[in-house]
Amino acid sequence: EAGVVQSPRYKIIEKKQPVAFWCNPISGHNTLYWYLQNLGQGPELLIRYENEEAVDDSQLPKDRFSAERLKGVDSTLKIQPAELGDSAVYLCASSLGDLGRGETQYFGPGTRLLVL
Amino acid sequence: KNEVEQSPQNLTAQEGEFITINCSYSVGISALHWLQQHPGGGIVSLFMLSSGKKKHGRLIATINIQEKHSSLHITASHPRDSAVYICAVTPSGTYKYIFGTGTRLKVLA
Numbered sequence: 001e002a003g004v005v006q007s008p009r010y011k012i013i014e015k016k017q018p019v020a021f022w023c024n025p026i027s028g029h030n031t032l033y034w035y036l037q038n039l040g041q042g043p044e045l046l047i048r049y050e051n052e053e054a055v056d057d058s059q060l061p062k063d064r065f066s067a068e069r070l071k072g073v074d075s076t077l078k079i080q081p082a083e084l085g086d087s088a089v090y091l092c093a094s095s096l097g098d099l100g101r102g103e104t105q106y107f108g109p110g111t112r113l114l115v116l
Numbered sequence: 117k118n119e120v121e122q123s124p125q126n127l128t129a130q131e132g133e134f135i136t137i138n139c140s141y142s143v144g145i146s147a148l149h150w151l152q153q154h155p156g157g158g159i160v161s162l163f164m165l166s167s168g169k170k171k172h173g174r175l176i177a178t179i180n181i182q183e184k185h186s187s188l189h190i191t192a193s194h195p196r197d198s199a200v201y202i203c204a205v206t207p208s209g210t211y212k213y214i215f216g217t218g219t220r221l222k223v224l225a
Contacts (some may be wrong), residue, residue: 031211041214042202043159055220077164091159095211104149105191109158 002026004108006092012089012114018080021085021111025073032069033105035091043091049075051099082115089113119143122203122216129223137219139203140204150177150188151202159176159202161172164187193223 005024011085013019023114025032035043046065048056051072060067064083069075079086093105120141129135139148150162158198161183163170163177165186170177172195191198200220 040217042204042217043210043213044215048211093159094218103211104161104164106161107151107159 006108016081029094033093035076122217144208
């Protein structure tokens with residue numbers, strides 16, 4: 001079974017440019033998460049989707065970040081415009097469903113963003 | 117103070133040594149997760165625990181719910197075990213992972 005797929009794996013852009021990341025979760029997983037991970041830190045949740053609905057976007061900086069999950073499968077995360085401090089690894093994860101029972105989340109390889 | 121604390125932050129061991137990584141948390145949980153992250157790689161789930169002990173190969177994870185503490189043990193460590201090991205908890209009644217900052221392990225040949 002294929003795991004969570006993310007692209008691109010690496011992205012280098014200049015500040016003020018837009019950037020987009022793509023995630024394809026494991027087939028059948030209803031819940032999708034986007035995380036940001038700074039060097040030496042644990043991941044921080046940006047947004048969680050249940051199917052196509054964003055059920056928790058409280059940590060998403062909405063002035064520059066946006067996300068969508070059309071049709072409740074693939075998802076894109078966009079930053080416009082990017083700032084130097086956005087340099088980080090952006091991780092996508094998925095799980096079967098949100099039952100509040102500590103389900104295992106399956107992580108993609110991440111997109112490493114460098115903003116110059 | 118972080119809700120999930122790991123120790124040590126960094127650990128260097130010789131091949132073959134027995135390794136212990138500790139995780140303490142301060143909230144009620146429905147599950148605790150041990151994750152592994154290789155440099156430049158994604159995160160792999162090793163264990164999900166809600167009580168007792170689990171073993172997979174050379175890895176053993178234990179949890180003491182009353183003491184809010186978990187340990188990850190690696191027996192007969194090998195250089196390929198070198199990675200960051202992350203403890204994460206799911207607070208009771210939620211979906212979330214609250215992550216520790218990780219323990220960076222380096223096993224020398």
